[in-house]
Amino acid sequence: MQKADVILVVDDTPTNLRLISEALTDAGFEIATAINGEMALKQIQYSLPDLILLDVMMPGINGFETCKRLKENAATCDIPVIFMTALSDTDSKVKGLSLGAVDYITKPFQEEELLARVKTHLELRSLTKNLEKKVVERTAELSLALEDLxxxxxxxxxxxxxxxxxxxxxxxxxxxxxxxxxxxxxxxxxxxxxxxxxxxxxxxxxxxxxxxxxxxxxxxxxxxxxxxxxxxxxxxxxxxxxxxxxxxxxxxxxxxRTDSDRKVFFNIHEGIDSTILILQHRLKANEKRPDIVMIKEYGCLPNIECYPGQINQVFMNLLANAIDAIEEANQERSFEEIKAYPNQIAIHTNLTEDGTGVVIKIIDNGAGMSEDTKNKVFDQFFTTKAVGKGTGLGLSIVRQIVVEKHGGTLEVKSIPGQGSEFAIALPVKAEIID
Incomplete structure (x- = not known):
């Protein structure tokens, strides 16, 4: 059984309260009453009505002020308010409507008119709510479709x-x-x-x-x-x-190495070394800086079951980004300053304590990232590079390969002006993910 709509009637005249309540109750509505604006505002704190019939002329807080406070409150601002008043001048009506009221009923009123206006505005509110719900649902569907795309x-x-x-x-x-x-x-x-x-x-x-x-x-x-x-x-x-x-x-x-349709066992260190060799030309000294020092501290790792080509792409993206971060930091430093505090990228690998995974850390002493950038760095199409310099897909692809394709984890630590650390954890034995 559908729950009856609740209507709050606010009027300082007992006779009006009784007549309106009887008419609305007979029409199937649930009624709440208040004899002034203060009581109405307190009552609403405990139970929200579906519509409010509000007298304009009341002692203490009048109807206009009560309506204003209702519309200023996020919890009550969308409740329809219908003013009841003996005032028929245009200025009063305009004032009430400008405060957020949806309608006016002039005293003395006819029961049929009262019920018609109440039902109309309750239906309008219901339609509005349904429309808002559909908009939210449709927006969610579109957002999901956009994410899938x-x-x-x-x-x-x-x-x-x-x-x-x-x-x-x-x-x-x-x-x-x-x-x-x-x-x-x-x-x-x-x-x-x-x-x-x-x-x-x-x-x-x-x-x-x-x-x-x-x-x-x-x-x-x-x-x-x-x-x-x-x-x-x-x-x-x-x-x-x-x-x-x-x-x-x-x-x-x-x-x-082109990936097969299944994961194969792969030597992580071979993948890192081959990637470093591909990027060797970017590590060499030039007229603006000395060599970027590559520090490798490899642990004793078993071959891991993975897609080698994809894992190499992870190393390529992270190492290329580390070099970019160093080059960015170098814009603020002279050759002698760089020589005194050399550019370097450190790569540490080790086996997890339980032996079921490997951890690869790539650490640079480049420009680093702000907290806001760090929180967005794996988002699709997010980039801090100039237009035409980056797609915003590199680290998003890294996250997808590590987390979604291999069931691993990817974490980043960074301090502006000091550098960044990317930590990759991968299982030794492939999980069934695809």
Whole structure:
């Protein structure tokens, strides 16, 4: 059974209270009464009516002041107020309506008119409430749809970005491997051929101890003794160079690993090292600052079950952001100041106490963040960078990969002017999330 609407009748005349109450009760309404404005305001503190019939002319607080106080109170401001008055002048009506009243009933009034006006305004209030409810519900639906759309956009950006990056660097690694393999193989043959020629030359020197002036002069011109000493060193340096290129190519391959449809076991430290190598050019000294010092304190970690390509993207975004924060801080410092207090990024890894997870901390001594920025840093499309410099997706994608894709946690600590620390915790054994 539907609950009856409650109507508060405020009038200092007992006869009016009785007549109005009887008419409204017969019409099915629940009635509350008050003989003045003070009593009405006190009564409303304990029970809110659905509509108020308010007499204008009352001792103490009159109807206009009572209405004003009702509309100033957040709990009562939306309750419809209908004034009851013998005053019929336009100024009084305008004043009442300007204070927030919805209607006027002039005394003496007809019962049919009273009931019609009460029912009309109760229906209007009900319709308003339903409309507000629908607006709230629709707004919530639209907000959820917007969140889903933004989530889909992030996933699409992440997928396309990783796919394009993976194809690019994998292609580069492949192109590097071919000539490097050719050079490396030929260096081995070159070294063997050189040793054979040296042995042959030494045999000539033994068999022909007096080679003649032309040969002696030519040996002096080409500095034969130095050549025989230095050429093996050159070949050795070239071999070291090719091994270095092989290492770079292997790091690129590790970084660009395309994810399968399931998680695989992966060496976290290899992922970090490959990412650092990709960013090496940004760590080197330039005319404005010395090298950014990279400090690595690795614990003894097992391989973890994850999507390697996505985890490498987390390292890439966090390390690139750390470098950006350092560059931002450097704008306020001279070369000598930076040299005295060097730029640095520290990476700490360790196993959790229970052995079920790993923790990776990336700490920089860059510009740091305010409390407001720190609270928004993982929000979608939030960025502190200038227009065209950032999408606001980097750290949002990091959070999605760590928390949603791998069931881990991501925390940030930061102090303006001192730097930031991002702590990633990942389970060793994959959880069923996708």
């Amino acid at each position: 933004q989530e889909s956009q992030i996933k699409l950006v992440q997928r396309e970005k990783m796919s394009a990056l993976g194809q690019l660097v994998a292609g580069i690694a492949h192109e590097i491997n071919n000539p490097v393999g050719f050079i490396s193989a030929n260096l081995e043959h070159t070294e063997e051929y050189f040793k054979a020629l040296v042995n042959h030359l030494q045999l000539y020197q033994q068999e022909f101890s007096q080679p003649g002036m032309k040969i002696l002069e030519d040996a002096e011109d080409i500095d034969l003794e130095y050549l025989l000493t230095d050429l093996p060193k050159i070949i050795g340096s070239m071999q070291q160079g090719t091994e270095r290129i092989r290492h770079i190519s292997n790091s690129i391959r590790i970084f660009s």
